[in-house]
Amino acid sequence: MATPNEGDSVNVHYTGKLEEDGTVFDTSRPPDEGQDANPLNFTLGEQTVIPGFEQTVGDMEPGEERSVTLSPEQAYGPRRDDLVQQVERDELPDDIEARVGQQLQLRMQNGQTVPVVITEVDEESEQITIDANHPLAGKTLVFDIELVSVEDGEDSGESEIVTP
Template sequence: MTDQNLRVGPGLQIVLAFSIALPSGQVLDQADETDPVTLELGDSQLHPNLEALLIGLEVGTQAKFSVPPEDGFGYPDPTNVYDIPRVEFADDMDLAPGLVIGFTTPTGDEIPGTVVAVDEEQDQVKVDFNHPLAGENFVFEVSILAIKGH
Protein backbone atom coordinates (compact mmCIF):
# COMPACT_ATOMS: atom_id res chain seq x y z
CA MET A 1 0.00 0.00 0.00
CA THR A 2 1.44 3.35 -1.04
CA ASP A 3 0.64 6.39 1.03
CA GLN A 4 1.18 9.69 -0.76
CA ASN A 5 1.39 11.52 2.61
CA LEU A 6 4.30 9.51 3.98
CA ARG A 7 7.75 11.00 4.31
CA VAL A 8 10.96 9.00 3.95
CA GLY A 9 11.85 7.48 7.30
CA PRO A 10 12.89 4.26 9.04
CA GLY A 11 10.75 1.17 8.46
CA LEU A 12 9.34 2.32 5.13
CA GLN A 13 10.09 1.06 1.64
CA ILE A 14 11.24 3.79 -0.69
CA VAL A 15 11.16 3.60 -4.48
CA LEU A 16 13.55 6.05 -6.05
CA ALA A 17 15.48 7.03 -9.12
CA PHE A 18 18.92 8.49 -8.51
CA SER A 19 22.27 9.40 -9.97
CA ILE A 20 25.70 9.90 -8.46
CA ALA A 21 27.97 12.05 -10.62
CA LEU A 22 31.25 13.87 -10.36
CA PRO A 23 31.10 17.67 -10.61
CA SER A 24 32.33 17.27 -14.22
CA GLY A 25 29.02 15.54 -15.01
CA GLN A 26 30.47 12.02 -15.33
CA VAL A 27 27.77 9.67 -13.99
CA LEU A 28 29.18 6.94 -11.77
CA ASP A 29 25.98 5.17 -10.70
CA GLN A 30 22.33 5.59 -11.48
CA ALA A 31 18.88 4.06 -11.52
CA ASP A 32 16.31 5.77 -13.69
CA GLU A 33 12.52 5.90 -13.39
CA THR A 34 12.08 2.93 -15.76
CA ASP A 35 14.24 0.73 -13.50
CA PRO A 36 14.11 2.34 -10.03
CA VAL A 37 15.61 1.09 -6.79
CA THR A 38 13.44 -0.10 -3.92
CA LEU A 39 15.10 0.06 -0.52
CA GLU A 40 14.51 0.41 3.17
CA LEU A 41 16.69 2.74 5.21
CA GLY A 42 19.47 0.73 6.82
CA ASP A 43 19.34 -2.23 4.39
CA SER A 44 22.86 -1.38 3.11
CA GLN A 45 21.78 -0.70 -0.48
CA LEU A 46 22.63 2.96 -0.07
CA HIS A 47 25.44 4.48 2.00
CA PRO A 48 24.11 5.73 5.39
CA ASN A 49 25.27 9.28 4.65
CA LEU A 50 23.17 9.30 1.46
CA GLU A 51 20.20 7.74 3.28
CA ALA A 52 20.33 10.60 5.78
CA LEU A 53 19.77 13.09 2.95
CA LEU A 54 16.50 11.34 2.06
CA ILE A 55 14.86 11.54 5.50
CA GLY A 56 11.77 13.71 5.43
CA LEU A 57 11.38 13.82 1.64
CA GLU A 58 7.92 13.18 0.19
CA VAL A 59 6.68 11.30 -2.88
CA GLY A 60 7.31 13.42 -5.97
CA THR A 61 10.28 15.24 -4.45
CA GLN A 62 13.24 15.76 -6.75
CA ALA A 63 16.37 16.86 -4.93
CA LYS A 64 19.99 17.55 -5.84
CA PHE A 65 22.72 17.47 -3.22
CA SER A 66 26.35 18.53 -3.57
CA VAL A 67 28.15 16.09 -1.27
CA PRO A 68 31.66 16.84 0.05
CA PRO A 69 33.88 13.93 1.19
CA GLU A 70 33.08 14.41 4.89
CA ASP A 71 29.36 13.96 4.16
CA GLY A 72 29.84 11.24 1.54
CA PHE A 73 32.36 8.43 1.54
CA GLY A 74 35.00 10.08 3.73
CA TYR A 75 38.65 10.54 2.93
CA PRO A 76 41.04 7.84 1.70
CA ASP A 77 42.74 5.91 4.50
CA PRO A 78 46.32 4.94 3.56
CA THR A 79 46.02 1.85 5.78
CA ASN A 80 43.37 0.52 3.35
CA VAL A 81 45.98 0.05 0.59
CA TYR A 82 47.63 -3.37 0.52
CA ASP A 83 50.34 -5.19 -1.40
CA ILE A 84 48.97 -8.60 -2.38
CA PRO A 85 51.13 -11.36 -3.89
CA ARG A 86 50.46 -11.82 -7.62
CA VAL A 87 49.84 -15.54 -7.03
CA GLU A 88 46.62 -14.63 -5.18
CA PHE A 89 45.08 -13.60 -8.52
CA ALA A 90 44.08 -15.80 -11.46
CA ASP A 91 46.95 -16.29 -13.92
CA ASP A 92 44.85 -15.02 -16.84
CA MET A 93 43.63 -11.90 -15.00
CA ASP A 94 44.83 -8.75 -16.77
CA LEU A 95 45.86 -6.72 -13.73
CA ALA A 96 46.11 -3.07 -14.69
CA PRO A 97 45.76 0.14 -12.67
CA GLY A 98 42.11 1.14 -12.40
CA LEU A 99 40.75 -2.41 -12.51
CA VAL A 100 38.12 -2.95 -9.80
CA ILE A 101 38.00 -6.47 -8.39
CA GLY A 102 35.55 -7.99 -5.92
CA PHE A 103 37.22 -9.53 -2.86
CA THR A 104 35.63 -11.68 -0.17
CA THR A 105 36.53 -10.76 3.41
CA PRO A 106 37.12 -13.40 6.10
CA THR A 107 33.57 -12.69 7.34
CA GLY A 108 32.14 -13.42 3.87
CA ASP A 109 31.38 -9.84 2.87
CA GLU A 110 32.14 -8.76 -0.69
CA ILE A 111 34.20 -5.58 -1.01
CA PRO A 112 35.64 -3.83 -4.07
CA GLY A 113 39.34 -3.17 -4.41
CA THR A 114 40.96 -1.03 -7.09
CA VAL A 115 44.31 -2.04 -8.56
CA VAL A 116 46.68 0.90 -8.07
CA ALA A 117 49.93 -0.61 -9.37
CA VAL A 118 51.47 -3.89 -10.48
CA ASP A 119 55.09 -4.53 -9.50
CA GLU A 120 56.30 -7.27 -11.83
CA GLU A 121 59.73 -7.44 -10.18
CA GLN A 122 58.30 -8.05 -6.72
CA ASP A 123 55.30 -10.06 -8.01
CA GLN A 124 53.07 -7.75 -5.97
CA VAL A 125 49.79 -6.01 -6.77
CA LYS A 126 48.94 -2.82 -4.86
CA VAL A 127 45.18 -2.74 -4.17
CA ASP A 128 43.24 0.19 -2.70
CA PHE A 129 40.22 -0.87 -0.62
CA ASN A 130 39.02 2.69 0.01
CA HIS A 131 35.63 3.48 -1.54
CA PRO A 132 36.22 4.76 -5.11
CA LEU A 133 34.54 8.05 -4.13
CA ALA A 134 36.59 8.53 -0.94
CA GLY A 135 37.99 12.05 -1.03
CA GLU A 136 35.71 13.09 -3.89
CA ASN A 137 33.03 15.74 -4.09
CA PHE A 138 30.02 14.41 -5.96
CA VAL A 139 26.45 15.28 -6.87
CA PHE A 140 23.60 13.05 -5.64
CA GLU A 141 20.31 13.57 -7.49
CA VAL A 142 17.21 11.71 -6.35
CA SER A 143 13.52 11.46 -7.24
CA ILE A 144 11.21 9.87 -4.67
CA LEU A 145 8.77 7.82 -6.76
CA ALA A 146 6.87 6.00 -4.01
CA ILE A 147 6.90 5.35 -0.27
CA LYS A 148 5.26 2.20 1.03
CA GLY A 149 4.30 1.49 4.63
CA HIS A 150 4.45 -2.01 6.07
Protein backbone atom coordinates in the same frame (compact mmCIF):
# COMPACT_ATOMS: atom_id res chain seq x y z
CA MET B 1 1.64 14.26 2.14
CA ALA B 2 4.21 13.38 4.74
CA THR B 3 7.82 12.34 4.76
CA PRO B 4 8.56 8.60 4.99
CA ASN B 5 9.33 6.94 8.32
CA GLU B 6 12.01 4.46 9.28
CA GLY B 7 10.89 1.03 8.07
CA ASP B 8 8.98 2.43 5.07
CA SER B 9 9.83 1.13 1.61
CA VAL B 10 10.69 3.97 -0.76
CA ASN B 11 11.10 4.16 -4.53
CA VAL B 12 13.43 6.85 -5.84
CA HIS B 13 14.87 7.94 -9.13
CA TYR B 14 18.33 9.42 -8.90
CA THR B 15 21.36 10.51 -10.83
CA GLY B 16 24.73 10.55 -9.06
CA LYS B 17 27.50 12.85 -10.30
CA LEU B 18 31.01 13.78 -9.22
CA GLU B 19 31.04 17.34 -7.91
CA GLU B 20 34.49 18.00 -9.39
CA ASP B 21 33.49 17.62 -13.04
CA GLY B 22 29.84 16.55 -13.24
CA THR B 23 30.63 13.04 -14.48
CA VAL B 24 27.59 10.77 -14.00
CA PHE B 25 28.65 7.62 -12.16
CA ASP B 26 25.21 6.05 -11.63
CA THR B 27 21.56 6.63 -12.44
CA SER B 28 18.22 4.86 -12.15
CA ARG B 29 16.91 6.70 -15.18
CA PRO B 30 17.04 5.04 -18.60
CA PRO B 31 19.40 6.46 -21.22
CA ASP B 32 16.55 6.92 -23.70
CA GLU B 33 13.27 8.75 -23.07
CA GLY B 34 11.13 5.90 -24.41
CA GLN B 35 12.54 3.20 -22.13
CA ASP B 36 10.97 2.09 -18.87
CA ALA B 37 12.66 3.40 -15.77
CA ASN B 38 13.22 1.20 -12.74
CA PRO B 39 13.44 3.27 -9.58
CA LEU B 40 15.71 2.23 -6.74
CA ASN B 41 13.76 0.58 -3.92
CA PHE B 42 15.07 0.44 -0.36
CA THR B 43 13.78 0.45 3.21
CA LEU B 44 14.57 3.51 5.29
CA GLY B 45 16.68 2.70 8.33
CA GLU B 46 18.25 -0.50 7.00
CA GLN B 47 21.42 1.35 5.95
CA THR B 48 21.52 -0.23 2.50
CA VAL B 49 22.38 3.09 0.82
CA ILE B 50 24.96 5.71 1.77
CA PRO B 51 24.03 7.77 4.86
CA GLY B 52 23.57 11.18 3.22
CA PHE B 53 21.36 9.72 0.49
CA GLU B 54 19.13 7.94 3.02
CA GLN B 55 18.87 11.04 5.21
CA THR B 56 17.89 13.21 2.24
CA VAL B 57 15.19 10.77 1.08
CA GLY B 58 13.87 10.58 4.66
CA ASP B 59 13.28 14.35 4.60
CA MET B 60 11.42 14.35 1.27
CA GLU B 61 7.74 14.01 0.36
CA PRO B 62 6.43 11.81 -2.48
CA GLY B 63 6.74 13.63 -5.79
CA GLU B 64 9.45 15.96 -4.49
CA GLU B 65 12.70 16.40 -6.41
CA ARG B 66 15.86 17.59 -4.72
CA SER B 67 19.53 18.05 -5.52
CA VAL B 68 21.95 17.37 -2.66
CA THR B 69 25.74 17.59 -2.35
CA LEU B 70 27.26 14.94 -0.08
CA SER B 71 30.69 15.20 1.51
CA PRO B 72 32.87 12.07 1.53
CA GLU B 73 31.83 11.49 5.17
CA GLN B 74 28.15 11.44 4.11
CA ALA B 75 28.90 9.14 1.18
CA TYR B 76 31.62 6.47 0.89
CA GLY B 77 33.97 7.93 3.47
CA PRO B 78 37.43 9.42 3.09
CA ARG B 79 40.19 7.63 1.18
CA ARG B 80 42.22 5.55 3.57
CA ASP B 81 45.92 5.00 2.93
CA ASP B 82 45.84 1.86 5.09
CA LEU B 83 43.58 0.21 2.48
CA VAL B 84 46.34 0.48 -0.14
CA GLN B 85 48.76 -2.45 0.18
CA GLN B 86 51.64 -3.98 -1.71
CA VAL B 87 51.63 -7.74 -2.27
CA GLU B 88 54.02 -10.13 -3.95
CA ARG B 89 52.99 -11.39 -7.40
CA ASP B 90 53.16 -14.99 -6.15
CA GLU B 91 50.42 -14.20 -3.59
CA LEU B 92 47.92 -13.98 -6.46
CA PRO B 93 46.57 -17.05 -8.26
CA ASP B 94 48.70 -18.13 -11.25
CA ASP B 95 45.82 -17.74 -13.70
CA ILE B 96 45.49 -14.00 -12.98
CA GLU B 97 47.38 -11.68 -15.29
CA ALA B 98 47.91 -8.67 -13.05
CA ARG B 99 47.23 -5.38 -14.82
CA VAL B 100 46.45 -1.87 -13.64
CA GLY B 101 42.70 -1.29 -13.27
CA GLN B 102 41.89 -4.97 -12.83
CA GLN B 103 39.32 -5.72 -10.13
CA LEU B 104 39.77 -8.73 -7.88
CA GLN B 105 37.97 -10.31 -4.95
CA LEU B 106 40.51 -10.81 -2.19
CA ARG B 107 39.69 -13.51 0.35
CA MET B 108 40.78 -12.55 3.85
CA GLN B 109 41.98 -15.02 6.48
CA ASN B 110 38.57 -14.79 8.19
CA GLY B 111 36.87 -15.91 4.95
CA GLN B 112 35.45 -12.50 4.10
CA THR B 113 35.95 -11.30 0.52
CA VAL B 114 36.98 -7.72 -0.19
CA PRO B 115 36.89 -6.07 -3.63
CA VAL B 116 40.25 -4.54 -4.60
CA VAL B 117 41.67 -2.82 -7.66
CA ILE B 118 45.22 -3.23 -8.91
CA THR B 119 46.70 0.26 -9.09
CA GLU B 120 50.35 -0.52 -9.87
CA VAL B 121 52.37 -3.46 -11.20
CA ASP B 122 56.15 -3.42 -10.82
CA GLU B 123 57.45 -6.11 -13.18
CA GLU B 124 61.02 -5.90 -11.83
CA SER B 125 60.27 -6.41 -8.14
CA GLU B 126 57.07 -8.39 -8.84
CA GLN B 127 55.29 -6.10 -6.37
CA ILE B 128 51.63 -5.35 -7.00
CA THR B 129 49.80 -2.46 -5.35
CA ILE B 130 46.14 -3.12 -4.53
CA ASP B 131 43.56 -0.62 -3.31
CA ALA B 132 40.54 -1.69 -1.22
CA ASN B 133 39.03 1.81 -1.03
CA HIS B 134 35.60 2.20 -2.62
CA PRO B 135 36.12 3.88 -6.03
CA LEU B 136 34.10 6.89 -4.80
CA ALA B 137 35.82 7.19 -1.41
CA GLY B 138 37.12 10.69 -0.79
CA LYS B 139 34.84 12.20 -3.43
CA THR B 140 32.16 14.85 -2.98
CA LEU B 141 29.03 13.61 -4.75
CA VAL B 142 25.96 15.37 -6.12
CA PHE B 143 22.66 13.47 -6.31
CA ASP B 144 19.52 14.58 -8.11
CA ILE B 145 16.79 12.62 -6.29
CA GLU B 146 13.07 12.20 -6.93
CA LEU B 147 11.00 10.42 -4.28
CA VAL B 148 8.59 8.48 -6.49
CA SER B 149 6.56 6.64 -3.85
CA VAL B 150 6.46 5.42 -0.26
CA GLU B 151 4.98 2.16 1.00
CA ASP B 152 4.06 2.07 4.66
CA GLY B 153 6.39 -0.33 6.44
CA GLU B 154 4.24 -0.92 9.52
CA ASP B 155 3.23 -4.50 10.22
CA SER B 156 -0.46 -3.71 10.08
CA GLY B 157 -1.12 -6.40 7.52
CA GLU B 158 -2.21 -3.72 5.07
CA SER B 159 -0.14 -1.90 2.53
CA GLU B 160 -0.50 1.75 1.72
CA ILE B 161 1.14 3.17 -1.38
CA VAL B 162 1.55 6.92 -1.33
CA THR B 163 2.26 8.60 -4.65
CA PRO B 164 1.99 12.23 -5.69
